Amino acid sequence: MKEKVRMGMVGGGKKAFIGAVHRMAASLDGLIELSCGALSSDPANAIASGKELFLPEDRIYTSYKEMIIAESKLPQSERMHFVSIVTPNNLHFEPAMLALENGFHVLIDKPITFSLAEAKILKQKATETGLMVCLTHTYSGYPMVKQAKQMVADGKLGKIRKVVVEYPQGWLSLPADADNKQAAWRADPSKSGISGCMADVGTHAAHLAEYISGLQITKICADLNIVVENRLLDDDGNVLLKFNNGANGVLFASQIAAGEENAIKIYVYGEKGGLEWHQMEPNTLTVKWLDQPMQIYRTGNGYNSEIAKYNTRTPSGHPEGYLEAFANIYKNFAQTIMAKQIGEEPSAAMLDFPNADDGIRGMAFIENVVASSKSDQKWFDFKV
Amino acid sequence: MKEKVRMGMVGGGKKAFIGAVHRMAASLDGLIELSCGALSSDPANAIASGKELFLPEDRIYTSYKEMIIAESKLPQSERMHFVSIVTPNNLHFEPAMLALENGFHVLIDKPITFSLAEAKILKQKATETGLMVCLTHTYSGYPMVKQAKQMVADGKLGKIRKVVVEYPQGWLSLPADADNKQAAWRADPSKSGISGCMADVGTHAAHLAEYISGLQITKICADLNIVVENRLLDDDGNVLLKFNNGANGVLFASQIAAGEENAIKIYVYGEKGGLEWHQMEPNTLTVKWLDQPMQIYRTGNGYNSEIAKYNTRTPSGHPEGYLEAFANIYKNFAQTIMAKQIGEEPSAAMLDFPNADDGIRGMAFIENVVASSKSDQKWFDFKV
Amino acid sequence: MKEKVRMGMVGGGKKAFIGAVHRMAASLDGLIELSCGALSSDPANAIASGKELFLPEDRIYTSYKEMIIAESKLPQSERMHFVSIVTPNNLHFEPAMLALENGFHVLIDKPITFSLAEAKILKQKATETGLMVCLTHTYSGYPMVKQAKQMVADGKLGKIRKVVVEYPQGWLSLPADADNKQAAWRADPSKSGISGCMADVGTHAAHLAEYISGLQITKICADLNIVVENRLLDDDGNVLLKFNNGANGVLFASQIAAGEENAIKIYVYGEKGGLEWHQMEPNTLTVKWLDQPMQIYRTGNGYNSEIAKYNTRTPSGHPEGYLEAFANIYKNFAQTIMAKQIGEEPSAAMLDFPNADDGIRGMAFIENVVASSKSDQKWFDFKV
């Protein structure tokens, strides 16, 4: 019998921005239930946060270890199906490994781990256990991104020649405010890893470029910058790209682009046409042709591809946003879990969520751009 | 003790568009639980729909009467707190009255009832019982609409002189497709009432104009049209407006504006400046000044008013959409219910949802525009 | 032999805004030479203005009468071909009549005359003399407006059902500044005529609606307003429209729409699709379809109609503006004069400029909206 998918959350207590986003995304479609949580490493906060979220008291845990072990002992009809890990980067790997080892699927906020090596081990563990790892590269969850990917895959633009992806933000333009919890851990190498801006947002840009184009980055030339004095990690960077089909590209990401909100956008050019998508107006996909008027594809219309429609909730003109894109990842992941629960084969549409392989490429992106940036040599092979 | 707010739904079975929207809006914030439902007047569909939504079998009802009576007999800690009514217009009044009579708050999709007379009775019943009626005029739920309202209320634009509100849609450009359930009931006077387009979308436009401007329509001159042959109700209409402070205005609504999606937009002009908001790009509010550069207010920024922030879930640049606006109505309504449950006074921000008074003005709008349209006289007093 | 077309200007001395615009428009294509002028009713200003424009001293006149008589005595190879009249509305008719009587074509800034009666006499005189009258309804000079007109004429949108045309400006939001020469005469009934805003900008809106749609307004219901205290003429107005094919519409114009620049825009909806054009981004024409992605037509592309291309000077992406649209009227008028000079039949493209008939409809628009606005009756026949 079909049942709601039960989620246990690691991290995401009070004041944690991304945890709340994950919960809203998980709730939206009525397919997933927040069943338990280890919401903070501070026990008092963990308990208070759990109560605020109406969790039953016996399923409010004060550590991820406690939660995973306790849940694994519950009857199958009660225990959680998957763990959602929304902690800082340095705290992804261990709970994810433990969850897999105890039979739970895992969903992780990006970047997948602290290092590429960890990511590979995690992938290996998932393969061994037959369990799934889902990664929240949110921007690939938008219907118009899926429409773009499909149009490229269908050859509408011809062979891809150039990909430009830009991700300017301005929120770290000033030295970090001590009160800003979000800014604080991202700027701390012991929590964030070897990169700041490129890990936090550059990985989204790289994933989006590969997701839509269907190509892989093979060479890079990176210039990472620390613009605000006394920062320890890059807060800005520009990267020249080469793709596996010979296409060239540019990626830049910045957190010191003063006045920008969250302006990730992408341009893909092929032999026959180009396309343009801006996350801040996500329901519009502009498609440009060599000799015909531009076309504006919009979310929710009948002319869109099946995969775009599958990831759409409202009729055209009723805008979908960031939470809906995020929810598409949760929904597809949950539907895959449900299908497996009842012994069915998940469809290709259900399986369309970022996974451990995407996580590995993301960690490789971080390690490669950092290494390239330090090198005097122009082109640097993208190694995984 | 705080507990999740429990919702029972009337209507909204399989294939019903707006029911699913209501459920997503109700789920988003984790404050409301779908506890029971009478999801269709067809018992088989009611049961199948309830199962699909993971409702417990004993709380899947086959009629709203059954649901209201049965729920009223459950212990207070289990029974629903409010009824959400998402049926066609002719089926709003009776379940709403029965719910109020049995001690349940009510949330209704707009327009509130089939006639102005019904709306007044409903309001009277709510007043008698001390229960609340909430109405889903979704567009007033957007953060930037609330920002606009606040700026007008704060006198930023000076005295308001002109309000233009436009609501073009194109989805009824062709004679209704027999398969289109949405189109079918809206075109049927026995289900929709005395108006088609003006009831369905014109009421949203009128509400938005009054909500942002803080004014009331006092005179109208309406021209309603049946553009597609053989329709029984208006599918288009234009209305000249006068407001209670002497401002003039224009409202038009159309469902035969071919190629338009759901393009409700509003322009408000005062002595000192003007503002412009387009629902299809809802996170942007353009504010224009007599002698300074235009300003673009965007959802999620620190410079916004408290009421805008209260209704925002994501940081700037992470677009919110239609479902989030819809969810703001549910969230505020639920928070008001919660506050009352624990004996607290709900805040002004919690109480900021459309209510029975808005419903009465909406029904008056419908009746007045239909009467004005039939009249040869230019100006027609807006009577409530 | 082909020669440049020689222009004599009436009005347009120093500080006159529109005179300078006319001269730039006339100069742009190198087809027209400013040969003489009676640039001000103040002789000293007329002479100083003529010198500043490098006019030969003997062709700087101090009154239009002097100019027309003197020029008519020059040899045909020297004398001006046409008179450009850029004075306030009350000073259009007499110089225009005198010019026609003395064998000169006439170009007049809109509205064509002070009253409908004058316009009819002027048309009659033009017919008698076989001379041409050109009227500068600038907005019909834009390439994308011509593209829109052609697409409607070709039936691309099917039968037209609705036309909405809006012309908000904000520059008269405050009581007129004594220094503002432009504002001063427009607010003075002895110079402007029976209407302010509707004469000044409403006529442009009405012309644009009829030009693109190919329809004629047959009934109106007007609400003209004096918003700023102590004004003598309307500074704002809203009009319901009916067209000769049964289509309905809305026109509004305002000069108290605080913060608006010159935001004339139009929406035309037919059975099969709709189109949208905004003058402030004039190189973009949005075309919307029932079941296909929107299309964006842009100036300068090969896919545009011949008439759009004929009125385009630069390749796509090199934006054309207001002066180029204005210059298209001058260019087409000049080419028609040139063709007639050498005994050739002007092409349809050359003849595509507003003429005395458009002027008559413009004056009728003014008189009808003023009369309708005073009437208590809803619908008012548009009489010419």
Next chain:
Amino acid sequence: MKEKVRMGMVGGGKKAFIGAVHRMAASLDGLIELSCGALSSDPANAIASGKELFLPEDRIYTSYKEMIIAESKLPQSERMHFVSIVTPNNLHFEPAMLALENGFHVLIDKPITFSLAEAKILKQKATETGLMVCLTHTYSGYPMVKQAKQMVADGKLGKIRKVVVEYPQGWLSLPADADNKQAAWRADPSKSGISGCMADVGTHAAHLAEYISGLQITKICADLNIVVENRLLDDDGNVLLKFNNGANGVLFASQIAAGEENAIKIYVYGEKGGLEWHQMEPNTLTVKWLDQPMQIYRTGNGYNSEIAKYNTRTPSGHPEGYLEAFANIYKNFAQTIMAKQIGEEPSAAMLDFPNADDGIRGMAFIENVVASSKSDQKWFDFKV
């Protein structure tokens, strides 16, 4: 006495795109007269083109040498004041040198010469003769570009940290059409020089970046590409930048960005805010702040800087375009010539046109990006 400035044109005969643009730009303001021309190297075309432009027969020349020598013998009150050179790149230097040697100012379409060496000699000659060289980097002629430059110079954005300039075009996406005269010479190294795309449009982008930011490029890392098979010159390229104040940047230019028109745009970020300008909507300048709503500056408003207003012809909302920007260069150059003619010192506003120094930096840009692109080393010093 003030007189119109007389221009002689080299190149620009029938079918030459840019020659016509130069003539329209020169004509617009009524300050410059086309007095003579050597419009084609084909004598028959030169003569036919001259007649079409209404040139007197004795001033239609069949070679630039003939023109310069003949004009230098005319009385000062008749002979041309400057030569406008609108030939392919390989034909700029010789006529420019001859003009300077014979006492004529020179205006040249960009890039200034065929090589950096030539540019330096030309500059030297101008210095020796005291004559001026003007270069048509059109995009710096737009009012909103001047507004941007002024705001940066005034410190409104704080210290500049990042500059991104992008120039995608799509018109060379296909192998060049044999009929396309524009495409043909640009693809021919003997006419265009060592670079295609970077010389043709990359130089505009580099100039715009330095013009607005007030900075100079000091290091580059270039990746030039030949995307369409069998081309001899780059049709696409991406460049990482460092500026003399430590700011970083990205420049890309492409002529194979399928479906793009002429989409040059720039983003400049400083400590306090950022700005964004798109040439295709040139009357809008977006200014973004750390903690205030974005502002939209628009051409023609009173709040703009003096230099922006000085370069504006129409009131706000009456869009200016490419030809007006181009005309600003001609107008400022002509006013400088006029001032010098009557012995006055030209104002800073008059002198605000690109000159030989800009030409030298443009040629250096070309030579440096080509060299950098061939190098394996990441950073390459920008040498002039």
